Amino acid sequence: MKSLTRLLNPKSIAFIGGxxxxxxxxxxxxxxxxxxIYAIHPKREELxxxxxxxxxxxxxxxxxxxxxxxxxxxxxxxxxxxSEKGCGGAVVYAAGxxxxxxxxxxxxxxxxxxxxxxxxxxxxxxxxxxxxxxxxPDETGLEPVERGVALITQSGNIACNFTMxxxxxxxxxxxxxxxxxxxxxxxxxxxxxADPRISAIGLHVxxxxxxAAFARAAAVARHRKVPIVVLKTGRSEQGAKVAMSHTSSLAxxxxxxxxxxxxxxxxxxxxxxxxxxxxxxxxNGGPIAGSRLVSLSCSGGEAALVADMALExxxxxxxxxxxxxxxxxATLNEYVSIDNPLDYHTFIWGQPEKLxxxxxxxxxxxxxxxxxxxxxxxxxxxxxxxWATTARAMAAAARATGxxxxxxxxxxxxxxxxxxxxxxxxxxxxxMGLDDALTAFEAAASIGRNWARDExxxxxxxxxxxxxxxxxLSEHEAKQMLKAHGLSVPEGIVCKASxxxxxxxxxxxxxxxxxxSAAIAHKTEAGGVALNLKTAAxxxxxxxxxxxxxPDVLVERMVTGAVAELIIGLTSDPQFGTALVVGAGxxxxxxxxxxxxxxxxxxxxxxxxxxxxxxxxxxxxxxRGKSGDEAAVTDAVEAVARFAGANRGLIEELDxxxxxxxxxxxxxxxxxxxxxxx
Numbered sequence: 298m299k300s301l302t303r304l305l306n307p308k309s310i311a312f313i314g315g316x317x318x319x320x321x322x323x324x325x326x327x328x329x330x331x332x333x334i335y336a337i338h339p340k341r342e343e344l345x346x347x348x349x350x351x352x353x354x355x356x357x358x359x360x361x362x363x364x365x366x367x368x369x370x371x372x373x374x375x376x377x378x379x380s381e382k383g384c385g386g387a388v389v390y391a392a393g394x395x396x397x398x399x400x401x402x403x404x405x406x407x408x409x410x411x412x413x414x415x416x417x418x419x420x421x422x423x424x425x426x427x428x429x430x431x432x433x434p435d436e437t438g439l440e441p442v443e444r445g446v447a448l449i450t451q452s453g454n455i456a457c458n459f460t461m462x463x464x465x466x467x468x469x470x471x472x473x474x475x476x477x478x479x480x481x482x483x484x485x486x487x488x489x490x491a492d493p494r495i496s497a498i499g500l501h502v503x504x505x506x507x508x509a510a511f512a513r514a515a516a517v518a519r520h521r522k523v524p525i526v527v528l529k530t531g532r533s534e535q536g537a538k539v540a541m542s543h544t545s546s547l548a549x550x551x552x553x554x555x556x557x558x559x560x561x562x563x564x565x566x567x568x569x570x571x572x573x574x575x576x577x578x579x580x581n582g583g584p585i586a587g588s589r590l591v592s593l594s595c596s597g598g599e600a601a602l603v604a605d606m607a608l609e610x611x612x613x614x615x616x617x618x619x620x621x622x623x624x625x626x627a628t629l630n631e632y633v634s635i636d637n638p639l640d641y642h643t644f645i646w647g648q649p650e651k652l653x654x655x656x657x658x659x660x661x662x663x664x665x666x667x668x669x670x671x672x673x674x675x676x677x678x679x680x681x682x683x684w685a686t687t688a689r690a691m692a693a694a695a696r697a698t699g700x701x702x703x704x705x706x707x708x709x710x711x712x713x714x715x716x717x718x719x720x721x722x723x724x725x726x727x728x729m730g731l732d733d734a735l736t737a738f739e740a741a742a743s744i745g746r747n748w749a750r751d752e753x754x755x756x757x758x759x760x761x762x763x764x765x766x767x768x769x770l771s772e773h774e775a776k777q778m779l780k781a782h783g784l785s786v787p788e789g790i791v792c793k794a795s796x797x798x799x800x801x802x803x804x805x806x807x808x809x810x811x812x813x814s815a816a817i818a819h820k821t822e823a824g825g826v827a828l829n830l831k832t833a834a835x836x837x838x839x840x841x842x843x844x845x846x847x848p849d850v851l852v853e854r855m856v857t858g859a860v861a862e863l864i865i866g867l868t869s870d871p872q873f874g875t876a877l878v879v880g881a882g883x884x885x886x887x888x889x890x891x892x893x894x895x896x897x898x899x900x901x902x903x904x905x906x907x908x909x910x911x912x913x914x915x916x917x918x919x920x921r922g923k924s925g926d927e928a929a930v931t932d933a934v935e936a937v938a939r940f941a942g943a944n945r946g947l948i949e950e951l952d953x954x955x956x957x958x959x960x961x962x963x964x965x966x967x968x969x970x971x972x973x974x975x
Contacts, residue, residue: 303385314366359383389417420475445469465717562747672711760874764973
């Protein structure tokens, strides 16, 4: 990994350019930067009070960091001189490189750097309050903090938006890294996760030029116990198209990004507000072991609301245990029903000792997070003191018990920033928005469960493409190749259509009959499949029909007694390499769209976890008195993964559909493979 220490934590900075540099110098001064500042401009006498030098060559000795805000073509020469002078790294503000199709100029820029770290081009740069440095040509609302979250994005405008947040989230630094010609998302993640002042890392991702490098960095952050939250665009076709034009980044298959994030315990958000609130919760105590929540409010309406909102999430409000229930009841009167969510009524409103007593007993109940729903007035006509009493009681209870706690405003405007700062100082998360708070708790639990896994995630391999002469294998040939790697397939015989009865007699009835031709991929639609043939006459009749499609047929023993049908597939992606897909199979594959994707190589544990996320898996676990062989399904998926590993770079597409799940065993009754010859 390249060292970014001097660039991100500079003791000296050179600002090269005009108006943008004047702004960046002002921002750096406002943060209290105490190092040396150089301003370079060929005509101006000063920039924001700093006397200018006429050229980069006039800088006396090497500088730690440079902000280059000149036009794209002259930028190349400036970067070359900075590199020759031993600069620790440069931010390149100018656009007009690969994002507009000018890949040659971007290549020249990288060559001119000659190993000097480059952030950009086509980027805003960064504000690092920890080092009091702002290589940043715009407004910023960030204030110096001693510890906080780091935010990284490819978008300058989104980075600017991040600096304006007023949500009680301590932001230590914001980085806009643009085209990632050199310094990529992976470099930033690995560098920042080593800084103990960074409590969590938030990423806005449009595309990753090097997915394998990012995976390595994510593994490092996971090992260092630094949580990552991501806002990934490109879920829609339009979003992917914009991402490509914006930063010359491939958005990549979105399901593969989900698989990547799941593997390394990265929480993916769908909204900016949930992104911010999740980072805030993680800043105030890190991930949690599980998602057992307890909610307190003085309103039955809020209690019912939060219970309903939890239904579609992986969180729960379990009842109080037999020890906790009477202790909580003892702090309240007989009119309060001791349930979770708990409506403690208003009998103790404004009474800090009684509120603290109730909250303390609730937080002793062994929940992963205790939350009090509280909207504190911020309207100038209203006085917030009584509400603040409740929030402070929750903070006192959290201190007394050591439990994770949050004060949750149902609306973002129900959390005064002064109260948010006070709560955060006490280690209580000041959450804005009930929906986003539940999302944050769910995400924190997901990260916590990932970190608790015994095995390390398997290392991701860089994608390769090898071989020549891509072809589609016949079904029998595909099955025999997969059988060699441990996949169970029916006993079968390939023969001329005229010999099908003899083959069926040899195998034993009932049988299936299929046309055997690599040229016919979808045999059912072509009329090339006949199932459950019980007599020689039925076989002969079906064979006569299929002889019109192709001369050869595949005769197989009929597999019966299936409790579920699954699909196992392999796909090839230019960024991720070969990926494995498992889901509901048979004729319901397209209709249900119930599938999960795994990046290869994978592990048995990862496969088992993925299978349990499928809706169809309920049929395998047991439904209406029938269940399937779970271990055999996992064996089958592992067999396909082994086949993929043995033929890495050769496979274009593979479908095992359906895999019939039996009470004992799992059998692949159809298979398609498109691959290249080694």
